[in-house]
Amino acid sequence: MTTTRIRGIALLLTVLVAALGLTGCLGSGPDKQERARANTMLSSALSELAGTPAVHYRGTPPGSAAGTAVDMHVTSSGASLGTVQLGGTHLRVLAVDGKRFVLADAAFWNRHGVVQPSLARAYARRWVQIGRRSIAGFPELRTPAQLAAWVRKTADPDAAQASEATVHGVRVTRIDLGDGAVYLSAASPRRVIRLQGPQKPAGGARTAMVLALPVAMAASPPAPGSGVMDISEPDAEQSDALFDDMKQQVDKLDNAVDSQVRFTNAPAFSCAQGGRCTASTSANIVTGEGQASGTVHVTLNASMTALGQTLQCSAVSTVAPNATARLSCGASFQLPRVSAPVTVPVVGRLYTTAKANIAIPKIKKALVREQGRNQRAVQRRPNAADAPPKKPSKKACSTAIKLLTDYARVYEKVKKRPMPRKVEEQLDAKREAGTITSNDLPGSIQRNFPGELEGYTLDEIRALCK
Amino acid sequence: MSGVFPQLNLLPLAELQARFRAAPPKDPDLEGDYQLWYEELAVCIRKRDADEGARFLREEAARADPDRLASIFLALAWFGESDRAHADVLIEGLHNPDEHVAARAIDGLASVGGRGITEHILALSADPRELVRSAVLRFARQVLPDRAAKLLLDALGDPHYIVRENAIDELDELDYTPALPGIQALLTDPHPHVRQAALTAIANLARGT
Numbered sequence: 001m002t003t004t005r006i007r008g009i010a011l012l013l014t015v016l017v018a019a020l021g022l023t024g025c026l027g028s029g030p031d032k033q034e035r036a037r038a039n040t041m042l043s044s045a046l047s048e049l050a051g052t053p054a055v056h057y058r059g060t061p062p063g064s065a066a067g068t069a070v071d072m073h074v075t076s077s078g079a080s081l082g083t084v085q086l087g088g089t090h091l092r093v094l095a096v097d098g099k100r101f102v103l104a105d106a107a108f109w110n111r112h113g114v115v116q117p118s119l120a121r122a123y124a125r126r127w128v129q130i131g132r133r134s135i136a137g138f139p140e141l142r143t144p145a146q147l148a149a150w151v152r153k154t155a156d157p158d159a160a161q162a163s164e165a166t167v168h169g170v171r172v173t174r175i176d177l178g179d180g181a182v183y184l185s186a187a188s189p190r191r192v193i194r195l196q197g198p199q200k201p202a203g204g205a206r207t208a209m210v211l212a213l214p215v216a217m218a219a220s221p222p223a224p225g226s227g228v229m230d231i232s233e234p235d236a237e238q239s240d241a242l243f244d245d246m247k248q249q250v251d252k253l254d255n256a257v258d259s260q261v262r263f264t265n266a267p268a269f270s271c272a273q274g275g276r277c278t279a280s281t282s283a284n285i286v287t288g289e290g291q292a293s294g295t296v297h298v299t300l301n302a303s304m305t306a307l308g309q310t311l312q313c314s315a316v317s318t319v320a321p322n323a324t325a326r327l328s329c330g331a332s333f334q335l336p337r338v339s340a341p342v343t344v345p346v347v348g349r350l351y352t353t354a355k356a357n358i359a360i361p362k363i364k365k366a367l368v369r370e371q372g373r374n375q376r377a378v379q380r381r382p383n384a385a386d387a388p389p390k391k392p393s394k395k396a397c398s399t400a401i402k403l404l405t406d407y408a409r410v411y412e413k414v415k416k417r418p419m420p421r422k423v424e425e426q427l428d429a430k431r432e433a434g435t436i437t438s439n440d441l442p443g444s445i446q447r448n449f450p451g452e453l454e455g456y457t458l459d460e461i462r463a464l465c466k
Numbered sequence: 467m468s469g470v471f472p473q474l475n476l477l478p479l480a481e482l483q484a485r486f487r488a489a490p491p492k493d494p495d496l497e498g499d500y501q502l503w504y505e506e507l508a509v510c511i512r513k514r515d516a517d518e519g520a521r522f523l524r525e526e527a528a529r530a531d532p533d534r535l536a537s538i539f540l541a542l543a544w545f546g547e548s549d550r551a552h553a554d555v556l557i558e559g560l561h562n563p564d565e566h567v568a569a570r571a572i573d574g575l576a577s578v579g580g581r582g583i584t585e586h587i588l589a590l591s592a593d594p595r596e597l598v599r600s601a602v603l604r605f606a607r608q609v610l611p612d613r614a615a616k617l618l619l620d621a622l623g624d625p626h627y628i629v630r631e632n633a634i635d636e637l638d639e640l641d642y643t644p645a646l647p648g649i650q651a652l653l654t655d656p657h658p659h660v661r662q663a664a665l666t667a668i669a670n671l672a673r674g675t
Contacts, residue, residue: 050475077515149476373516395641398670402638406666409659413631415566416597420502422495423470440469442502443509443540447577 038160040435042175042182043152045190047439048455050148052076052233053377054242059194059229065137072141073234073242076377077370080141081246087137094127094249095141097363099356101127101256102135118303119351127249127256129356134259147231151182151195167194167230189437189455197227236378243371250367253358258296261354262286263325267300269348275335277304279313279350280328287321295320297355300327306346309333327352396450397465403445404436404458410445434459468506479514482507483522486534501533501566508534508541516545520552527555532564539567543574552578560587568593569601576608584609591617599624600632607636615642622648627657634660638667646671 049055054075061070065087072082072093080095089111092103106120109128112135114120130138142150155177165174165183172193173184183194234242267281279302287296300315311331319325335344392400403410407427411419418424423442430436435457438449453461468474474482486507490500512519523538530538539559542552556578559571572587588610591602603621606614614636621633622645630652637645649671652664 047469047472050472145475369515369517394673395639398673399639402635402666402670406662409631409662410635413600413628413635413659413663414569414597415499415501416628417499420495420497420499423502426470437469442470443468443505443544444502446469446509447540447544 034162035158035160036433038162038175039157040433041162041173041184041190042155042160044435044437044457045182045184045192046148046152047437048189049192049231050145051439051455052144053374054234054239055144055147056232056234056238057082057229058232060227061139061197061229064139064227068137068139070139070229072139074141074143075242075370075374076143076145077366078141078143079246079367079370081242081249084139086135093141094246094253096246096250096367097359099358100130100132100141101253101356102130103127116349116351118301118349119353122301122351122353123257123259127253127356129256129258129260129358131260148192151192155182188457188460191233192231194231195227195229234378236375239374239378240371243367243374247364247367250358250360250363253356253360253363256356256358257353258356260287261296261298263298263352267302267327267350267352269302269304269346269350271304271333271346273341275333275344276330277306277311277333277346277348278328278330279304279315279348280326281350281352282324282326283352284324285319285321285354296325296357298325298327299353299355300329301351301353302329302331303349304331304333304346305348306333306344307335325352392450392452392461392464394465396452397461399448400438400450400453400456400461401458401465403441403449404438404461405431407431407441407445411442414444431458434462468510470502471506474506474510477510479511479518482511482514486511486522486526490533501536504534504537505540508537509544512541512544520549524551524555527558532562532567535559535562535564536566536570539570539574543577546577549578557583560590565595565597568595569597572598572601572605576605588613588617591621596624596626596628599626599629603629603632603636607640611640614640615645618642619645619648622652627655627660630655631657631660631663634663634667638663638670641671643671 054073057070057072057074059070060068067085067087069085070082072080072084074080074095078095078098080093082093084091084093089104089108091108094101094103103126104124106117106124109120109123110117114123159176159178161176163174163176164186165172167183171186173186173190175182175184179197181196182192183196184190185193263281263283263285265281265283267279267283269277269279271277279300281300285296285298295318298317298319301312302314303310303312305311311333313329313331315327315329317325317327333344333346408419408424419427419442427436427440430440437457438446438454441449453464456464474485477485486504490496490503496503508523511522520542523541527535527538539556542555553575556571556574559567560575562568562571568590572590575583575587587602587605590598591606593599593602599621603614603618606617618633618637618640621629622637624630624633634649634652637649646668649664649667652660653668655661655664
């Protein structure tokens, strides 16, 4: 009738990001010019993605385990909120301050090592902090910059090939990367709007590169080829709503428990003659990742039933990590008068939990600040890709073109020294290709760039300004 | 995000701050332009966390060398907020002996609200340092466009090519077509950058006539 907390939770996280399977370029493939064009488009879109204040991931992360789907918002700081579907179970997920929390039903916790039904039910009513490797198949919540860097790192530039495609009825550009693909908006500035994993299982000489990390302890291996994940940017209103929702959820972390804290001994209870029952525990606290210091707030929860009566008691103690917690609480049953001693069976449900160590005011303050920054950033970003951009002003056009073509001269007139040759050469290459954007320029030049044309390539600006 | 040093875009704020405090990298490609390194770092810090970044940079200003200080001024003015705390740091930089720092302070004040000290800044148009005189031209065009034309036209005859070049660019930005004859005269300027600036400005201004 006693329990410890999560026993043997052995979970591993899958990665939200999924897989671009790529192959080496043998024999026929895109020609050099075609590859260069595709890589340029991809690179520009990844730069855009890296600078995005928040993204909305929706779909099946390619390369993840069968039955996995996500609907998550992730901000540039890593704060996240949304749902993850794992094998038919919908989890609400919150990540703030570098910590992850899950809201799931009791059945989920029971399947993931919480053997005591009362504890699983207790978990089901609140946010539960988990570790990075706690739940098999759980997606990694990559920030936009991390996702862009990851794709950049894993994409094989030799395989890149651009073609036209349609996503949700809208014409887009597909950059095929062998066994995977990245879809970009057709209009500028180009945005990454979809990641698609390998279309067929890896085998033979073709090495599929999986965007998702392998699921080390998942029940089923990743299903190659199944992953399509859409990526979009929340607008200002959606972004505000996201932060408001996150702040509301953070308030609810007040009663969150930390599933990573383990107790070496299970609580027990005993009853004395007369009906007084006492629950107690004396257990060492073994903390999870990221908590070697500070304090752990431990709660002993007891529910005891006899003769149709259910009594509850609880005790709270604050101890140091890896110290011993000693807690006890009691309750008295009202027993009927009897002429001779009788034995009354008592059923006890006991469990211990550790309160998640959360600095709610600090987290909320950080979210408020990020919300403000996010608003400014969203407002500064170019129009959404599928909306035709407004005709820019003549002055904006001439200034933008001057800065994107005459950057070396402009740099020197402000700094009285020539731009370093390597930097100039990199910019020259992009200028010649027509793909240079304001994001490529040094900050000293970028600060004067007209906001309405930020992120557009030189070719696109020339076309817009005709 | 830095387009020049994309590796900075992936670093957490604390690491960016640590690098800002550290010595610049020994990268020959920088050609000793450490100000560029610190500028990109400072802007990344500001973009990563506008408020915390600004607080950090204002604190660093007290002990920063000229390269770092110029970069701090660039980053503090990045979002163009009319912020008194930013303005105070920038005003302190106006009389820095390093011309890069003083010029960047003027540029920053144009963005964050230097309206209370406009006359003080305009007086720096007689400064012996060409970067400072150039920055005053940029300030005048942004903050006092009605009074800028005369200052800019006068600067077309400045002895230093950087000032002439800045004057041309600012007249172009001001869309001041009466300056066309004066700018055309600089198509034969001894310095190629002045000639290039003149060519661009004439093309832009001529489109508006």
